[in-house]
Amino acid sequence: MFDSLLFDLMLVILIGILSQWVAWKYRMPAIVVMSVAGLLVGPIFGLINPQESMGDLFGPIITFAVAIILFEGSLNLDVREIKGFSKPVGRIVTVGAFIAWIAGSLAAHYLAGLSWEVAFIIGGLFIVTGPTVILPLLRQAKLKPRPAAILKWEGIVVDPFGALLAVFAFEFIKFINSEVTLKALLLFFAASAFAVFLGWIAALVIGNAFERGSIPEYLKAPILFVVVLCTFVFSDEIMHETGLLAVTAMGMKMANMRLTTLNDVRHFKEDISVLLISGIFVMLTASLDPKILIEIFNPSIILYVAAMLFVVRPLSIWISTIGTDLNVREKLLIGWIAPRGIVALTVSGYFASILLENGYEDAELLTALTFALVFSTVVLHGFSIGFIAKKLNLTTTDESGVAIVGGSRFSAELAQSIKDTGNDVLLIDQSWAALSEARKRGLDSYVGDILSEQVEYHIDLTPYRYMLSMTKTDTYNAHVCADFAPDLGRDHLFQTAFHVGKDVETFTIMGGQTLFSPSISIYSLEERMHAGHVIRKTLLTKQYSYTQYLRERDDKSILLYILRADGSIEFFTPQVELQAVAGDAIIALTSPAKTIERVKERLEEENGEKEIPYEKLEELFTEEPPSGKREIPGAAPISTENAK
Structure with missing residues (x-):
């Protein structure tokens, strides 16, 4: 026939x-x-x-x-x-x-x-x-x-x-x-x-x-x-x-x-x-x-x-x-x-x-x-x-490396914090300019399309257990997660939340898990970075528990990931409620309020307890200097906060 x-x-x-x-x-x-x-x-x-x-x-x-x-x-x-x-x-x-x-x-x-x-x-x-x-x-x-x-x-x-x-x-x-x-x-x-x-x-x-x-x-x-x-x-x-x-x-x-x-x-x-x-x-x-x-x-x-x-x-x-x-x-x-x-x-x-x-x-x-x-x-x-x-003991079974798809100021800050934990991190974007912040920090980066087969010829993705897709195109993020699902497993694939105005009901591609808790789009994350928010690490102890941390944290903070005591990391998502114990550290994106208070206390001590206007300190966190870099006295992009 x-x-x-x-x-x-x-x-x-x-x-x-x-x-x-x-x-x-x-x-x-x-x-x-x-x-x-x-x-x-x-x-x-x-x-x-x-x-x-x-x-x-x-x-x-x-x-x-x-x-x-x-x-x-x-x-x-x-x-x-x-x-x-x-x-x-x-x-x-x-x-x-x-x-x-x-x-x-x-x-x-x-x-x-x-x-x-x-x-x-x-x-x-x-x-x-x-x-x-x-x-x-x-x-x-x-x-x-x-x-x-x-x-x-x-x-x-x-x-x-x-x-x-x-x-x-x-x-x-x-x-x-x-x-x-x-x-x-x-x-x-x-x-x-x-x-x-x-x-x-x-x-x-x-x-x-x-x-x-x-x-x-x-x-x-x-x-x-x-x-x-x-x-x-x-x-x-x-x-x-x-x-x-x-x-x-x-x-x-x-x-x-x-x-x-x-x-x-x-x-x-x-x-x-x-x-x-x-x-x-x-x-x-x-x-x-x-x-x-x-x-x-x-x-x-x-x-x-x-x-x-x-x-x-x-x-x-x-x-x-x-x-x-x-x-x-x-x-x-x-x-x-x-x-x-x-x-x-x-x-x-x-x-x-x-x-x-x-x-x-x-x-x-x-x-x-x-x-x-x-x-x-x-x-x-x-x-x-x-x-x-x-x-033959020729496998890397304990890796917690992270491949981040999408270059931005926030992704560079996040990558820096992950690198500081001792884990491998790689930023990937199709735009050379989008990776400029990563290059300034000396972070590993690659210019190319992660969905291209040729990427496998140029970079080795083996050390990276997790993949975070954080580009400004929601559909692309979902496609990245769907494409790598057979290789990494959906439990290790994450994407930022849909930005405001996106008709998510008509979007049917099954992507990765939504990043962070509460979920937030890459646009909102970038806005917070420009508003002076910083990535902060808080170490949990027997005296300062995870429950106490959650109760006392700033309601504007975004929980990013947990750094386990053994050096591995787990990302927060709205779908899964993670638990942390003493020895773990919570990495979160927080507002500059706590940092301002700390700088205020330090400067007041240095100035003989002379009162410093709060508004003057806040300018350090909300205004960009001509160089594009913000120098904050007494603060660092990632710091450790312990219980008193």
Whole structure:
């Protein structure tokens, strides 16, 4: 009834995006969900077979998708960040990758029975540990900073180079088997150099056009998309299979041009990459022949997967990290965790079709072989990383760090108070200016959109147990909390109250818990800061209880959080009534009344008990000096108040 190419395309895209949503909702690896979905609609129930229905279009669609995916991945290779690599990371992405290529190729030939040509191509491709898979695992396991950083940057750096290594291996072997002359071999390298040059020129032209404002905002993303495809096709027409090299070079060049306008197209390239990855992955798995699928359980393939898991990966890590400061526990964990991702499967599907066209019949097993390795590593590593990390004492289980979304004077004051307790704190905002107060105080900050996938490539959110969304856009705050609910849990997500005039009844997004007690909007908090309110810490003792504090506190004060005796923190909300005991401290935003009284008493003592007008003191708290900073004698942004 629905046997048409249009229906198949619709179903592929629908299943791919639905799988991504299910993975996000239930905190599952997206690649596992998409694999199961593709197999169900394809070889198991036979609802669709994209390769048959698309015919000659199947190959070009896969090729274009791989080119765009590699370009998007290479945009993360900023040399400024690579320069900051520690010695272990540098060794792993160079020496370790080379050892993994050689050892993986040997395993593919001797254990899986692939020819030398196909084995070296697949061996190069399998050095990758995709960031799209490793980053969610790191968030889940809450690793300590060093092993987390090594695994993260290995995935980001090696991801595009695995495909390039496979390209070079393929071209080199093709020339060798054709018994070509030295001239032809040199021609290949010249064409590869031209591909790099073409990608570099394309990046330079489009980047400068963006910066000069020669392209309107609404055309930036579409034009970039078209330039990527043109660069790929022109290079590939000059010499086959060099197009991937051209788009990777283009992405790397643009990543290092310090383009301010890259942020303008970030959402587009992320959206198109997610759409392509989801669709292509389902297309490949749904197109698997049931006979090839059965081959996954072939003893030789199972033996190959076992060798990659227990021999090749640990061997490459242990050898490459000799002489580094990694300890045995870190080597054991890094040597085990190496999940292959979506890029590995999509690129292997691309090479499978190319190799079959060139007469390599054993390439028919490439997709099944890749699927077996990808599925095994994602499942085994995904479900074991937390357990193994805890056993090796490489997790950060006691962190109470706070990530604050939204830059403002109040958020900077709050962050400073949290930092003073010894807990990690990070401020995030899309505006550089909004974080000016945070920078003045030397607080950690990041300029970017927390809802962007690229944030995970640049900052490590693992140390932060809580996330407070305090921007001046209520809907954005709710979206932030909804987006991070699967990762942090709704108990650790908070947002400021809706500001006056917001029609909350029509707003249905389930965000985080409302911050502070009583609840208050960020607008009101900012007004109080400008009126002289300060964040004060009150230590509870056996003589001065929490009940007494609540009874005597200023009725205008806002309860912010409790600093427990062990250093952890808990935020006040209207929904949950917290209790505090002796040794805990209450942090609250209070009016300047008490501080004025204290300063008044101090100044009167210094002036021989001469009466000082109250109005004169109040001016210190209600007027902003020309410098924008308020100096209050005898007062500090955060102080300790004890029972008398």
